[in-house]
Amino acid sequence: MHKPIHILGYGSLIWDLDDLAPKVRGDWRMSAGPALPLEFSRISPKRKLSLVVVIDTDAGDPCPTHVIDSARDTVAEAVVDLAARERTEVAHIGWVDLDAGTSHSNRDGVAERVRAWCEATGAKGAVWTDLDGNFEQATGAPFTVARGIAYLKTLKGENLAAAHEYIDGAPAGTDTPLRRALAADDWWITRGTG
Numbered sequence: 001m002h003k004p005i006h007i008l009g010y011g012s013l014i015w016d017l018d019d020l021a022p023k024v025r026g027d028w029r030m031s032a033g034p035a036l037p038l039e040f041s042r043i044s045p046k047r048k049l050s051l052v053v054v055i056d057t058d059a060g061d062p063c064p065t066h067v068i069d070s071a072r073d074t075v076a077e078a079v080v081d082l083a084a085r086e087r088t089e090v091a092h093i094g095w096v097d098l099d100a101g102t103s104h105s106n107r108d109g110v111a112e113r114v115r116a117w118c119e120a121t122g123a124k125g126a127v128w129t130d131l132d133g134n135f136e137q138a139t140g141a142p143f144t145v146a147r148g149i150a151y152l153k154t155l156k157g158e159n160l161a162a163a164h165e166y167i168d169g170a171p172a173g174t175d176t177p178l179r180r181a182l183a184a185d186d187w188w189i190t191r192g193t194g
Contacts, residue, residue: 033065
């Protein structure tokens with residue numbers, strides 16, 4: 001029996017596989033992955049300086065992740081594929097390889113949580129984007145919901161439009177503290193025009 005290698009998604013990967021598209025099998029299975037602490041605490045040059053969602057063990061709340069299968073035979077190949085799609089180094093890709101008994105994550109407890117999920121689902125392993133929340137490096141202050149909203153209010157034009165598209169377009173289950181605050185914020189609801 002073929003054991004799958006899962007790719008976990010929680011942000012733009014869901015709607016933009018990009019060059020990963022020919023390297024996956026099947027469709028996304030929404031909310032089928034392990035719950036991981038997520039928050040929109042990374043400023044992304046690729047997304048016009050929008051806040052994007054990352055695994056954040058300090059500011060994030062547990063949210064479901066989503067699963068698609070890699071077409072690769074090894075976890076190492078799936079790691080390289082995801083790093084290429086994310087335009088980052090393999091050090092910024094988390095992984096669990098049950099066959100090899102190895103794993104990697106830059107966040108405390110995340111690899112263990114994914115390992116337990118892989119064991120429970122009969123997977124060979126899993127890979128996921130493991131980029132840092134860079135809010136403090138970019139702004140000089142640690143991420144909080146209030147600081148995140150204040151940062152978004154500095155965005156104008158296409159940058160603000162990109163932030164709306166990304167944050168509003170994230171899967172509904174990505175119910176982070178920032179997203180809940182924005183859902184009740186008149187400025188955000190009126191697209192920053194008020």
